[in-house]
Amino acid sequence: MADNVDGDSLYRIKEGDYVVLKRGDIFKAVQIQPKKKVIFEKQWLFLDKAVGQLYSSTFEIVSGGILQPLKPKHTESSSDAKEAGTDNRNIVDDGKSQKLTRDDIETLKEKGMKGQEIIQQLIENSSTFKDKTEYAQDKYIKKKKKKYENTVTILKPSCRILAMMYHGREPGKICHLQYDTLAQMLTLANIHAGSKVLVFETCAGLVLGSVMERMGGYGSVIQMYPGGGPVRAGVESFGFPEHFHDMLHEFPICHVNALLAGTLDTTAKDPSADSKKSDMAAEEEQNQPEAERRGSPEEQSMETNSGADGSHDHEKDEQEKLKEARAQRKKVKQEEKRKKLAAAAALLEGRNADGLVIASRFHPCPVLMGLLKFLSPSRPFVVYSQYKEALIECYTKLKEQGGTVNLRLTDTWLRHYQVLPNRTHPVLLMSGGGGYLLSGTTVAADRSKPAGSQRAEEPAAKRLKLTDTER
Amino acid sequence: MNGVTVLTMSFVEYSDFIQDGDVAVVYLGHESMMPVKVQQGAQTQTRYGAIRHSTDLIGQRYGSKVTCSKGGWVYVLHPTPELWTVTLPHRTQILYTTDIATITMMLELKPGSVVCESGTGSGSLSHAILRTIAPTGHLHTVEFHQQRAEKVAEEFKEHRVDHLVTVRNQDVCKDGFGVTGVADAVFLDIPSPWEAVRHAKAAMKKQGGRVCSFSPCIEQVQRTCEALVDQGFEEISTVEILLRIHDVRTVSLPLPDFGPDSLAQTQPDIAEKTPPIQASVAMKTTILPREMPGHTGYLTFATKPRT
Numbered sequence: 001m002a003d004n005v006d007g008d009s010l011y012r013i014k015e016g017d018y019v020v021l022k023r024g025d026i027f028k029a030v031q032i033q034p035k036k037k038v039i040f041e042k043q044w045l046f047l048d049k050a051v052g053q054l055y056s057s058t059f060e061i062v063s064g065g066i067l068q069p070l071k072p073k074h075t076e077s078s079s080d081a082k083e084a085g086t087d088n089r090n091i092v093d094d095g096k097s098q099k100l101t102r103d104d105i106e107t108l109k110e111k112g113m114k115g116q117e118i119i120q121q122l123i124e125n126s127s128t129f130k131d132k133t134e135y136a137q138d139k140y141i142k143k144k145k146k147k148y149e150n151t152v153t154i155l156k157p158s159c160r161i162l163a164m165m166y167h168g169r170e171p172g173k174i175c176h177l178q179y180d181t182l183a184q185m186l187t188l189a190n191i192h193a194g195s196k197v198l199v200f201e202t203c204a205g206l207v208l209g210s211v212m213e214r215m216g217g218y219g220s221v222i223q224m225y226p227g228g229g230p231v232r233a234g235v236e237s238f239g240f241p242e243h244f245h246d247m248l249h250e251f252p253i254c255h256v257n258a259l260l261a262g263t264l265d266t267t268a269k270d271p272s273a274d275s276k277k278s279d280m281a282a283e284e285e286q287n288q289p290e291a292e293r294r295g296s297p298e299e300q301s302m303e304t305n306s307g308a309d310g311s312h313d314h315e316k317d318e319q320e321k322l323k324e325a326r327a328q329r330k331k332v333k334q335e336e337k338r339k340k341l342a343a344a345a346a347l348l349e350g351r352n353a354d355g356l357v358i359a360s361r362f363h364p365c366p367v368l369m370g371l372l373k374f375l376s377p378s379r380p381f382v383v384y385s386q387y388k389e390a391l392i393e394c395y396t397k398l399k400e401q402g403g404t405v406n407l408r409l410t411d412t413w414l415r416h417y418q419v420l421p422n423r424t425h426p427v428l429l430m431s432g433g434g435g436y437l438l439s440g441t442t443v444a445a446d447r448s449k450p451a452g453s454q455r456a457e458e459p460a461a462k463r464l465k466l467t468d469t470e471r
Numbered sequence: 472m473n474g475v476t477v478l479t480m481s482f483v484e485y486s487d488f489i490q491d492g493d494v495a496v497v498y499l500g501h502e503s504m505m506p507v508k509v510q511q512g513a514q515t516q517t518r519y520g521a522i523r524h525s526t527d528l529i530g531q532r533y534g535s536k537v538t539c540s541k542g543g544w545v546y547v548l549h550p551t552p553e554l555w556t557v558t559l560p561h562r563t564q565i566l567y568t569t570d571i572a573t574i575t576m577m578l579e580l581k582p583g584s585v586v587c588e589s590g591t592g593s594g595s596l597s598h599a600i601l602r603t604i605a606p607t608g609h610l611h612t613v614e615f616h617q618q619r620a621e622k623v624a625e626e627f628k629e630h631r632v633d634h635l636v637t638v639r640n641q642d643v644c645k646d647g648f649g650v651t652g653v654a655d656a657v658f659l660d661i662p663s664p665w666e667a668v669r670h671a672k673a674a675m676k677k678q679g680g681r682v683c684s685f686s687p688c689i690e691q692v693q694r695t696c697e698a699l700v701d702q703g704f705e706e707i708s709t710v711e712i713l714l715r716i717h718d719v720r721t722v723s724l725p726l727p728d729f730g731p732d733s734l735a736q737t738q739p740d741i742a743e744k745t746p747p748i749q750a751s752v753a754m755k756t757t758i759l760p761r762e763m764p765g766h767t768g769y770l771t772f773a774t775k776p777r778t
Contacts, residue, residue, distance in 0.1 A: 011678050011777075054777065056679060158579045180573060180712055187572035190551045192602050193582040194484055214603065216582025354485050376487065377534025378549040388717065392755050395719045405498050405546060409717040409757060412569060417689075417709040417769065419696045424689060436717070443498075443534045443546045 013050045013057075013154060018239035020161050022153040024146055027165035029157065029237040037065070040152060050154050058153045063112060070151055085131040099125040115149035122148075135423060157239050159186075159210040166206050166234070174203040175361055176386050178434030180414040182207065185357060186214055188439040189382045193218035195354035196347065198374055200224040200253070200367055202360040205234030211357060212244055222249045222344055222353070224256070224371060226362065251344040256370055259345055266342035268335065352376045359384035364438075365393045372403075377444040384435055391438040403445035411436045480533075481631035482550055482598055483605035489528045489547060494629055496554045497522070497537075498546040506550070506558045508629070519543025550630070552599040562619050565595035566660065566685065569714040570767055575603055577772050578656040578681045582607055587650065587674045588658045589613035589643035589667065594623040596658065601632045610636040611650050611674075613643045643667045648674040659684040660768075664691065665698035672702050675775050682775060687768045695771055704773035711769050717757035725751045 013019065013032060021028045021040050030038050032047050039045075045065040050057075059067035085091075100108075100122060108118055122144055123129050132140065155161055163179035171177075185207070191197060191214040199221060201207040211221055212235065223230050230250045251259075258264035347353075353374045358367055364383045372381060381404075385391050391409050398404045416428040480486040480493040489495055493509040499517060507515050507522070509529060515522045520541030522528065527537045533549040548554060553568050566574075574596070580586065584604045591597055591614035600610050614620040620640040627633040639649045644663060647670035648654070657671040657680070664684040671682050682704065684695045692709055699707050726749055 008678065054678075056774075056776065160576050160579055163576070179576070183572045183576035184569065187568060187575055187599065188553065190553065190602070192483060193605055213581055216607070218582060218606070352487075376485075377532060378547075379485070379534075380551065380553075388757060392719055392757060396755060405548075409719060411715050411717070413713040413715065414573075415711045415713070417692070417711065419689075419692055419707075419709045419771070421693065421697070424693055441548060443548070444532065444536055446536070 008054060011054050011156075013053050013055060015051050018157055018237050019047075019050075019055075020155045020157050020165060020237075022155055022161075023149075023151060025168065027155075027161060027168065029162065029165060031236075043150075045152070047154075053154070055154060055156045058151050060114065061150045061152060067152070083130045084134045084137055086133060088131075088133070088136070091128050091131055097126055097128040098122065099127070115145070115151070118148045119144045157237055159213050159238075162206060162234070162237055163210065166204070170204075174206050175359060175384070176433060176435060177203055177207070177359055177384060178412075178414070178430060180412050180430070181384065181434045181437060182210060184410075184412060184437055185359070185382045185384060186210060188380060188437070189355045189357050190380050191215060191355060191357075195219045196352070197221050197355040197357065198224055198348075198353050198371055200356075200358045200360055200362075200371060202226075202231065202362070203234070205232040205236075207357060207359045208232065208248075209235040209238040209240075212240060212248065213238060215247065217241070217244045217247055220247050220249060220347060222251055222347055224251055224253050226253050226360075249344040249347060250340070251348060252341075253370070255341075255345075259348060260373060262349075264345060266338060266345050268338060348374055354379050356381035358382070364390050365397060368394050368438075369397060369401075372442065375442045377442050379442050381440060381442065383438045385438075386435050388436050391436050394438050398440065403443060404440045405443050407438065407440040409436060409438050479631065480549060482552060482555065483602050483632055483635070485549060487532060489531050489533060491524075491529055494550050495528065495533070496548040496550050496558055498548055504548075504554065504558050506555070507547075517543075517545060519545060552595075552602045555598050555630075556595045559593055559595060561593055562622065563590075563592040565593045567595070567714075567767065568599075569712055570685070570770065571596055571599045573710075573712050573770060574658065574683055574685075575599065577770070578658065578683055580604060580608075580656060584608045584655045585611075585653050585676075586656045586658065587611045587613070587648040587654045587671070588660075589648065590615065590661050591620065591623050591638065592660065593619075594626055596660070597623065597627075597636070598630070598632070600658075601627075601635050605632070605635055608635065611639065611648050611654070612636060613639045613641055613648055615640070615642045643670055646670075650674055652677055655680045657682045659695075660686075662691075663694075665694040668695065668698040668702050668704075672704075672775060672778075677778050679777050680775050682773050684771045685768045686771070687766070689769065692769045692771055699771070699773045703776065703778070705776055706774040707771065708773070709769050709771045711766065713763070713765055715759060715763060717759065719755065719757050722754050722756055723751045724754055 015032055015034060017032045019030060019032060021030060023041055026041055028040050030047070032051060034048055035046065037044050038047060043061060043065070045061050045067065047067065049067040050059065053069060058070045060070045062068050105118065108121060119141065129137065129140065160179070163182050166174045167179055191211050193216045195215070196219055197211055197215070199208050199211055208221065208223055215221065225231070255264055351374050354376065356371055356375055358364055358371070360367065364385050368383050375381065383391065383394060388409070395407055395409055398407060412434060414430040414434070415426055418425055418427045480490065489509055491509060491511045495507050495509055496504050497507050497515070497517065498504050499519070509524055511525055511529065513524045515524070517539055520539030520543055522537055522539055522545070528547060531537070531547065533547060535547055536544050537547055538544045556565065556568055556571070580600060580603045582604060585608055586600050586604060588597060588600065588610060589612065591612040597610060597612055604610065614623065617640050620638055624638040627636050627638070641649065643661065644666035651673050653676060654674045655676060657674055659667055659671065661667060664686060686692050686695065696707055696709065
């Protein structure tokens with residue numbers, strides 16, 4: 001047993017772990033916290049009993065919301081003495097074939113009867129079950145299982161699982177990015193360990209986390225973010241080891257122009273100097289109300305002291321101490337922010353990033369044009385948009401500007417199949433709603449020529465017959 | 472990753488400058504690229520003229536424009552598995568990027584993953600797997616055709632990824648993958664995958680993993696799903712993924728002429744002020760190719776539980 005424990009320690013659920021709860025096709029990301037009530041599929045439950053169990057274990061939810069490990073069973077055996085009909089010509093759907101009422105079933109549930117047993121009761125109390133064909137019986141059981149089985153499986157998070165979860169639960173949060181589209185993005189952008197990738201996304205951190213998963217902690221990812229701060233809730237759900245966060249940087253897009261122009265100042269400044277300069281990058285990070293309230297910490301305490309009029313009230317002393325402590329913490333925070341900004345700026349200013357991934361609610365065109373500049377030549381970029389028109393604009397601008405090749409505007413259709421003996425057929429078609437992608441590769445920009453003259457410099461040999469094909 | 476200052480091209484690591492021995496991708500134009508083995512003193516012929524490796528390639532930056540002897544120009548790109556997929560010499564039918572991307576995500580591949588694959592074929596998927604599992608993972612790939620096995624092993628070496636892969640020339644249905652209990656993921660692209668399911672199970676870690684089988688025909692899929700069920704696999708799911716490429720075009724739509732504006736006839740001033748009727752309007756749109764490449768194959772995924 002000792003051997004197993006060592007080998008399996010990576011596979012055991014620990015307190016504080018980020019996991020994904022699963023029942024059928026329903027997923028939910030949660031963190032294992034002691035005595036914390038979690039709601040899943042209209043049920044309250046506690047995850048305490050999961051700690052120490054193996055990932056991918058299935059649990060039964062018993063009274064009180066406690067988890068009980070489910071013994072692996074072969075439920076198919078319950079229907080092996082199959083009495084079945086041949087077709088439904090004599091089955092009348094009058095709603096009266098089930099003898100148990102809703103109240104009866106509730107009573108059974110309250111008595112603590114397990115899901116499997118309830119289903120058995122339903123079968124026994126159905127007047128038409130034995131007349132159904134085998135296939136119809138299977139379908140019936142499957143449907144009841146979905147409704148009455150009180151189980152939950154606890155999974156280790158992964159890009160695949162989280163992408164499916166977000167798409168099923170909160171597609172609006174991820175700009176309706178379908179998981180097959182996300183899969184395309186990660187491959188087209190050649191995300192791999194050791195590279196330097198730029199990500200601009202407003203997909204709750206799902207795209208960022210997926211990129212990080214594919215980089216395995218090697219290399220660096222710089223999240224370019226709009227507004228006050230980077231949104232990363234989704235990244236937590238991946239449950240990455242601590243050291244993965246060392247590779248993650250962030251940079252506010254409001255400083256992109258300054259960085260490109262070489263005017264971004266990220267050096268440490270004396271806080272008592274004029275702090276209203278817009279070049280004081282670190283301070284712009286602060287929220288508005290904070291910025292207004294803040295003066296320099298030294299000035300504040302100096303003012304307070306000089307105004308004290310000699311009467312050293314004990315309360316006033318306490319207040320001053322608190323003020324100073326707060327000011328000190330703010331200073332430390334500011335310095336941390338400045339350092340982070342400087343680190344991200346250092347990674348960016350070489351303009352040698354290896355990949356660019358964009359997936360946001362912002363108009364992709366200016367985002368793309370602004371961030372492409374940070375890429376080395378011969379590197380891939382991928383832009384996602386719910387809307388084809390926005391990407392048509394990007395495509396057009398890129399063609400005009402030059403500096404990119406292999407531009408492709410695509411979307412993918414994902415079709416699911418039910419595969420059962422004699423019952424194989426397509427099920428679900430996910431199309432169009434998955435969004436569109438524009439992908440391409442950067443090449444050395446021709447700075448000596450003005451934009452638009454690209455075609456002019458093509459020698460005669462290259463001028464192919466361009467009827468209605470854009471090159 | 473360990474403070475290496477001189478980067479070398481490989482299919483799993485970017486470098487900036489073209490070096491002797493690299494495999495580069497020459498971009499000739501829309502949907503027209505070819506791979507080139509960079510060699511001191513060598514020349515590559517293109518429709519725009521010759522590319523002299525020593526002067527035009529070696530020491531140049533990847534992404535540079537290269538002018539060929541006849542005056543035409545091309546770009547030289549850093550190789551990636553995606554570019555390789557569309558330029559590699561086919562020895563078998565290959566998997567394309569759309570399926571490869573789906574497989575990569577659904578098998579949960581990432582740095583450090585150990586993967587088993589059969590058949591290797593032309594190595595299209597293999598290169599993509601290697602890129603994703605580097606630098607700490609490993610690929611065990613099985614190919615029953617001896618020449619193909621040798622050819623792909625050669626390519627792995629040229630592409631500087633051979634340290635991440637083991638090629639075995641054997642029949643996976645009879646002899647398995649050559650390893651047991653190590654794989655996080657198994658991929659099957661063979662005529663009778665149901666015969667290899669038990670070997671896939673044996674190759675996988677006891678704690679579990681993911682499997683994928685690719686088959687062009689639904690009958691193969693049915694037999695494979697049955698085998699997966701028999702072997703205790705869970706979460707069995709079959710999908711198909713289709714790619715649509717949208718061609719961006721500017722189209723010119725003629726405008727109808729309904730005759731001169733009636734107002735203009737009674738008030739000549741207005742007629743002078745109104746602009747001349749446009750003959751047509753330009754519009755940017757996308758069109759789909761007449762025939763879309765559709766079906767490549769069905770992808771069946773499943774999870775091996777802990778055994």
